[in-house]
Amino acid sequence: MFNMDQFILRFNARLVSENREDNSRQFIVNFFCGDDTLCTYLETDKNSGINRGKYLERMRHWNKDTNDYYREKDMQIGDIIN
Numbered sequence: 237m238f239n240m241d242q243f244i245l246r247f248n249a250r251l252v253s254e255n256r257e258d259n260s261r262q263f264i265v266n267f268f269c270g271d272d273t274l275c276t277y278l279e280t281d282k283n284s285g286i287n288r289g290k291y292l293e294r295m296r297h298w299n300k301d302t303n304d305y306y307r308e309k310d311m312q313i314g315d316i317i318n
Contacts, residue, residue, distance in 0.1 A: 241270030245311050249276075252316065263291060267311045272296055274306055 245267040251258050262279040275294035280286045296305045300318055310317070 243269040245269065245308070247311070247313070249317070261286070265311075265317070266294075267306070267308065268294070269308050272305060272307055 247265045247267075249263040249265050251261040251263065253259055264277045264279060266275050266277075268274070273294050274292065274297050275290070276292040278286070278288050278291040280288040298304075299306045299310060302310070306317075
């Protein structure tokens with residue numbers, strides 16, 4: 237854990253939804269390799285009516301696809317995270 241504590245994987249992401257208005261939402265996903273925690277921030281334009289800021293709190297989040305917590309191997313460019 238101590239040798240991986242310094243690495244943070246950071247991705248730009250967008251919401252995939254059936255609602256067209258939600259598909260334009262942009263996120264920054266941070267994955268902390270040292271303790272396998274994940275946090276997400278919402279990026280918005282000024283005066284869009286949507287509050288920007290923290291979307292998911294930094295903690296370990298459950299991956300429904302693997303029935304385990306998210307790990308570093310689950311964070312791949314182009315993948316869909318549920």
